[in-house]
Amino acid sequence: MTALEIWTYSIVGLTFATYIGIAVWSRAKSTSDFYVAGGGVNPVANGMATAADWMSAASFISMAGMIAFNGYGGSVFLMGWTGGYVLLALLLAPYLRKFGKFTVPEFIGDRYYSQTARVVAVVCLILASVTYVIGQMTGIGVAFGRFLGVSYEMGILAGMGIVAIYAIMGGMKGITYTQIAQYVVLIFAYTIPAIFISLNLTGNPLPQLGLGGEYMRDGVSSGMTLLAKLDQVVTDLGFKEYTTQVMGSSLNMFVYTLSLMIGTAGLPHVIIRFFTVPKVRDARFSAGWALVFIAILYTTAPAVGAMARLNLIDTIQIGPIGSEQGNLVYDDRPDWFKRWEATGLLKWEDKNDDGRIQYYNDQNPEFAAKAEEWGWRGNEMVTVNNDIIVLANPEIAGLPDWVIALVVAGGLAAALSTAAGLLLAISSAISHDLLKGVFMPHISEKRELLAGRLAMIAAILLAGYLGINPPGFAAGTVAIAFGLAASSLFPALMMGIFAKRMNSAGAVAGMIAGLVVTLLYVFQHKGILFIQGTSFLAPDLGMGANWFFGITPEAFGAIGAGVNFLVAIAVFKFAAPPPEHIQHLVEDVRIPRGSGAATGH
Amino acid sequence: MTPEKRADYWSANLLLLMVLLIIWFVVSFGFGILLVEPLNAFHLGGYPLGFWFAQQGSIYVFVALIFIYAAAMNKLDIKFDVGEE
Incomplete structure (x- = not known):
């Protein structure tokens, strides 16, 4: 050991x-x-x-x-x-x-x-x-x-x-x-x-x-x-x-x-x-x-x-960018680098066969000409997992x-x-x-x-x-946990306290609408329950990736919450107001006096 | 407790919430996102100011807001005599 x-x-x-x-x-x-x-x-x-x-x-x-x-x-x-x-x-x-x-x-x-x-x-x-x-x-x-x-x-x-x-x-x-x-x-x-x-x-x-x-x-x-x-x-x-x-x-x-x-x-x-x-x-x-x-x-x-x-870049780019000696020789890599390669969180591929590591942004067209000139053939750090930052930090x-x-x-x-x-x-x-x-x-x-x-x-x-x-x-x-909490639970809780007359029909319709809209947008991008091949983006109908004002599915919860509020208010107008005792309950929740320990009944 | 007093307590509470939530919005969405570029022309130590609000400053303000809220609500509870014994 x-x-x-x-x-x-x-x-x-x-x-x-x-x-x-x-x-x-x-x-x-x-x-x-x-x-x-x-x-x-x-x-x-x-x-x-x-x-x-x-x-x-x-x-x-x-x-x-x-x-x-x-x-x-x-x-x-x-x-x-x-x-x-x-x-x-x-x-x-x-x-x-x-x-x-x-x-x-x-x-x-x-x-x-x-x-x-x-x-x-x-x-x-x-x-x-x-x-x-x-x-x-x-x-x-x-x-x-x-x-x-x-x-x-x-x-x-x-x-x-x-x-x-x-x-x-x-x-x-x-x-x-x-x-x-x-x-x-x-x-x-x-x-x-x-x-x-x-x-x-x-x-x-x-x-x-x-x-x-x-x-x-x-x-x-x-x-x-x-x-x-x-x-x-x-x-x-x-x-x-x-x-x-x-x-x-x-x-x-x-x-x-x-x-x-x-x-x-x-x-x-x-x-x-x-x-x-x-x-x-x-x-x-x-x-x-x-x-x-x-x-x-x-x-x-x-x-x-x-x-x-x-630190990560300094480890790899040890000298001037573009000079041959500027890049770390793979065989000289530090021990932590080897340890994390073994886990798959770091991965290197020698694309230009020079035995040195080139770590750069090969998706940047303005940089491509320079990289070409230096004999770089693409970013060789093919995997740099996010988690490496904290896990390998002490090493x-x-x-x-x-x-x-x-x-x-x-x-x-x-x-x-x-x-x-x-x-x-x-x-x-x-x-x-x-x-x-x-x-x-x-x-x-x-x-x-x-x-x-x-x-x-x-x-x-x-x-x-x-x-x-x-x-x-x-x-x-x-996308799912924060999306649902935002689009379904938060509006229902907030209206429950701040909108005394919000009724059952409005709240339920709002929660379901927020939930459905959010899940649809997420599943449309990522697949139904994230199962591969079941995504249903439709670029022909103007529904390509992030079609809703460029908003990513992870960020969609707030839109779902907006839908929840709107639907709740619309439905609320067509249904009866909540009974008297519920309105009293809301009045009571708004005032600290009389709080006891939480109970089950 | 009279319904009028109840309503007064509630509107004092809502006013407080509004003020605090405006600050909450301004430091994060305002300074940290919408106005980040112009603010980055200024510096706080080695931080571009907008970047500082997005990664540090807004969080400090959030903490302060909650304690200000808790203290102000305690005062309101006493003023309107609705606090817990």
């Missing part, structure tokens, strides 16, 4: 032992414990748990890479996945906390006095959460597979086992306290390599300041800012300028950011975290704390992305083995904490909304708790199965 493997097993083992210890200590004794952690969670603690719940394998492993290769265009993820918390804190969380029930579909069902509304909400919740949880499972499998020398399937089984222990025994209570521990692990794992890399490139230990600092590798002043240096290096190789590169178009970035924001605010596994605090005022502050803890990672990520991109920066091991534990913590939150949202929708809400209204509390645990087991088995055999739509976390 290598030193790195020993470190990795020790640190991952230690974190797992902590999670199991917490599970034993925090067993659920009632449905209130199981669904809302007993309702007595401190708002700062809940903020921390929410941050871990929210920051997924994608936030931890993939986001810095998406920023690294999209430059300014990657801002949609930074603004979208944080700005949603403003909407959640101002428009939803305090009111839903005041309502004081266990699940999101329960609010929709009660507010719109309709089982149909509740069932539509359950369907959206399950579709969004299941798609989302597959990404966490594959993240766990990949992290285990690459670092712990076990197979992908074994990795997923181990992940399932660990989640099962604390989620089945403790429900929301166990999940809350493990999420707090997982936040601590993941934030150290993310920031420590970032501090080192920032020190190394800019002399400033704070990545947030280093990104705006002077480029001074190993303390040697360059007279240029880091971002100016990066802009120069990437444009010299024919790539787009880092600080101005847009994603699609400005309009697409606008709509994409809005979709991610609305989707974030409407995701049930995040909303239910706010049901665990004692009071309405706690829910307001707790959302602020959640965003503080999230912002620590989200303001670090752009520095990691930019600096790792610079590229030459950090010790324990830091690499910590990154593995951090990635696992991010994936496990989000998976657990999603699994709870799924199982409570089944046991509380479907079983107790629709099929067995008179079920005793004890039996409902048992049903909750059985639903959790079923959800874990399903997530594990789909992680091992990922269906096509697993690739659609952003």
Whole structure:
């Protein structure tokens, strides 16, 4: 066993032992414990748990890479996945906390006095959460597979086992306290390599300041800012300028950011975290704390992305561009390069048979003539996976083995904490909304708790199965999960609070319209349920790729939300206003006084 | 509590929301996307200003907005006597 493997097993083992210890200590004794952690969670603690719940394998492993290769265009993820918390804190969380029930579909069902509304909400919740949880499972499998020398399937089984222990025994209570521990692990794992890399490139230990600092590798002043240096290096190789590169178009970035924001605010596994605090005022502050803890990672990520991109290019382009000696000889590549080639995340092809690596943008027609002149025959780095930016970061920066091991534990913590939150949202929708809400209204509390645990087991088995055999739509976390949360759930929740006279017919029609329009646009591009060959773009009818004002399917949720609002308002006018007691319920939700702990009835 | 007082509390809340959401929109969609090019002519340290808003500044403002909201709502709750005991 290598030193790195020993470190990795020790640190991952230690974190797992902590999670199991917490599970034993925090067993659920009632449905209130199981669904809302007993309702007595401190708002700062809940903020921390929410941050871990929210920051997924994608936030931890993939986001810095998406920023690294999209430059300014990657801002949609930074603004979208944080700005949603403003909407959640101002428009939803305090009111839903005041309502004081266990699940999101329960609010929709009660507010719109309709089982149909509740069932539509359950369907959206399950579709969004299941798609989302597959990404966490594959993240766990990949992290285990690459670092712990076990197979992908074994990795997923181990992940399932660990989640099962604390989620089945403790429900929301166990999940809350493990999420707090997982936040601590993941934030150290993310920031420590970032501090080192920032020190190394800019002399400033704070990545947030280093990104705006002077480029001074190993303390040697360059007279240029880091971002100016990066802009120069990437444009010299024919790539787009880092600080101005847009994603699609400005309009697409606008709509994409809005979709991610609305989707974030409407995701049930995040909303239910706010049901665990004692009071309405706690829910307001707790959302602020959640965003503080999230912002620590989200303001670090752009520095990691930019600096790792610079490091990656500097590793390959070791001298003047165009001179033969400027490019790294393949046989001289560093060890980390070899290790990541073995995983397939990096791949090199010697297109001009010179034994050296040419990494440049071969899609840029203006650059092609120069490349031709130098004898370059195409970009030879045929694969540079986004995930490499975070995963290989400590090795590229030459950090010790324990830091690499910590990154593995951090990635696992991010994936496990989000998976657990999603699994709870799924199982409570089944046991509380479907079983107790629709099929067995008179079920005793004890039996409902048992049903909750059985639903959790079923959800874990399903997530594990789909992680091992990922269906096509697993690739659609952003398009499907955020798309549905934005287009279907968010408008229904918001109108439920802010439009007192919105009626059942309007809300149900709006939810279904938003859902259908969004799924149609996504499936039209990506195939029905992402099955290859079933996409139905029709360029002849003016429906080519991104036909709706150049908006990509990932960014479509906000359009779906707009459709939802419009349809709801149109249908609302033709149906009777909600009964008196529902209007009173809305009045009551708007005022903090009289809030109790969340209850199931 | 009288219906008038209830309505006053709600409109004070809506006014607060409107102000905060305008700021939310301006720093992200405004400074970070629509006005990013003109703002990039200015610099904040080594950051082009528009780029800074898109990748750093908007996030800091979001955090501040939520705490301002929470504190202001607490005051409103006391003023209209609708808070929790």
